[in-house]
Amino acid sequence: MSSGYEETPISSPVDLCVINTCTVTSTSDEKSRQQIRKVVRNNPDATVIVTGCYAESDAEAIKKIDGVGYVFEKGKESRIIDFVKNGFLSDNNSVPVSSNIREPHTKKLRRNESAFNLKISKFDGHTRAFLKIEDGCDIFCSYCIIPYVRGKVISKKIDDILFEAEHLISNGYKEIVLTGIHLGAYGKEVGYQVSIINVLEELQTLPGLERIRLSSIEVNEITDGLIDLIANSDKVCPHFHLPLQSGDNYILKRMNRKYNSAQYLSTLEKIRERLELPSISTDVMVGFPGEEREHFENTLRLCEQAGFSRTHIFPYSPREDTPAAKMPGHCKPSEIKARKKELESLTAETSLRYKESFIGRNISILVEGTRDRKTGKLCGYSDRYIKVLFDGTDDLMNEIVDVYVESALPQFVMGKCRV
Numbered sequence: 464m465s466s467g468y469e470e471t472p473i474s475s476p477v478d479l480c481v482i483n484t485c486t487v488t489s490t491s492d493e494k495s496r497q498q499i500r501k502v503v504r505n506n507p508d509a510t511v512i513v514t515g516c517y518a519e520s521d522a523e524a525i526k527k528i529d530g531v532g533y534v535f536e537k538g539k540e541s542r543i544i545d546f547v548k549n550g551f552l553s554d555n556n557s558v559p560v561s562s563n564i565r566e567p568h569t570k571k572l573r574r575n576e577s578a579f580n581l582k583i584s585k586f587d588g589h590t591r592a593f594l595k596i597e598d599g600c601d602i603f604c605s606y607c608i609i610p611y612v613r614g615k616v617i618s619k620k621i622d623d624i625l626f627e628a629e630h631l632i633s634n635g636y637k638e639i640v641l642t643g644i645h646l647g648a649y650g651k652e653v654g655y656q657v658s659i660i661n662v663l664e665e666l667q668t669l670p671g672l673e674r675i676r677l678s679s680i681e682v683n684e685i686t687d688g689l690i691d692l693i694a695n696s697d698k699v700c701p702h703f704h705l706p707l708q709s710g711d712n713y714i715l716k717r718m719n720r721k722y723n724s725a726q727y728l729s730t731l732e733k734i735r736e737r738l739e740l741p742s743i744s745t746d747v748m749v750g751f752p753g754e755e756r757e758h759f760e761n762t763l764r765l766c767e768q769a770g771f772s773r774t775h776i777f778p779y780s781p782r783e784d785t786p787a788a789k790m791p792g793h794c795k796p797s798e799i800k801a802r803k804k805e806l807e808s809l810t811a812e813t814s815l816r817y818k819e820s821f822i823g824r825n826i827s828i829l830v831e832g833t834r835d836r837k838t839g840k841l842c843g844y845s846d847r848y849i850k851v852l853f854d855g856t857d858d859l860m861n862e863i864v865d866v867y868v869e870s871a872l873p874q875f876v877m878g879k880c881r882v
């Protein structure tokens with residue numbers, strides 16, 4: 464690392480452990496606590512610093528875990544290095560650390576000015592780089608804690624994005640994934656004088672960058688201009704991750720989502736009119752409070768109709784301090800489990816159908832830096848985020864190559880490399 468510290472694998476003995484936590488669901492909280500305990504157990508002599516969204520939302524719970532040295536408020540992570548260099552002393556008390564970090568989480572919106580101070584130019588173990596261009600969300604989905612924790616939308620300046628992208632490219636990355644909490648809201652705080660379209664236009668001019676991917680975007684933020692840009696670009700991937708959450712209008716309203724099922728499907732139609740075989744992936748939540756069988760069946764129908772290439776299915780779990788947690792009509796865990804299974808089986812079929820449409824075609828793959836663990840084959844992802852397994856030599860790793868697709872399964876396709 465540029466500051467003179469050495470990053471070590473998680474299994475090696477270390478002097479300092481920094482744990483970045485997530486709080487998007489109560490399961491994330493639990494996993495964060497488990498991970499913290501595990502790190503403390505495995506590194507009894509190390510100093511442990513915890514940061515991230517869970518540290519922001521419930522510092523009190525983290526402080527109770529034996530062995531945690533310091534808790535850093537979200538957005539102040541970039542100061543961790545100075546804090547360590549200063550012998551674990553806060554610089555002019557501006558860093559909220561130690562066991563008196565901050566008041567417990569309140570619903571007051573925060574504006575996180577230093578959200579982008581942490582510039583990352585290398586991602587160990589990843590073939591593609593992630594570039595965070597936006598932070599914060601003000602949609603307030605009724606099940607989500609994020610707007611309370613991350614605050615209002617704040618967008619990274621285009622010059623800073625380009626500067627970071629150039630660093631990533633010079634470190635050998637051919638693909639950059641643009642991330643954010645609410646990516647489509649990029650530029651909202653300046654009245655959209657700049658938008659995600661401007662970011663993509665600028666990025667695609669950078670030499671050496673071969674692929675740009677949007678991580679996730681709200682369906683109602685897909686504009687004709689964005690579809691046109693992607694249709695005319697040979698760098699921006701024809702892959703849209705559009706969280707659906709539910710296919711039922713009553714449930715969407717209770718979730719405070721900003722679209723209905725007809726609007727969702729009509730956007731997919733527009734995308735498919737302009738792009739050849741675009742990849743549409745999604746997130747669906749099952750068992751939201753009030754979801755009856757008939758509502759769930761609307762979700763099943765919409766997923767079938769949408770023909771998603773990939774679907775992440777989340778069982779609803781109540782998140783303290785959110786409106787949904789107080790709603791009546793919570794589903795039984797056994798019912799949520801059964802619905803998840805039913806939806807998994809349907810979306811495995813749509814995913815397979817999508818992959819089968821590439822049999823007999825050549826597709827371009829960015830080859831991962833490690834082989835597939837089960838088969839030992841080379842593994843890579845297409846611009847449409849289809850996982851591809853094929854035989855080849857290690858020198859193809861991190862290269863973009865053409866693969867002829869021969870067969871398909873719900874999770875991946877198999878093919879022959881055309882190098």
Ligand code: SF4
Nearest residue numbers: 600602603604607609
């Ligand atoms: S869009 Fe909804 S689910 Fe996503 S971060 Fe914002 S409030 Fe949470």
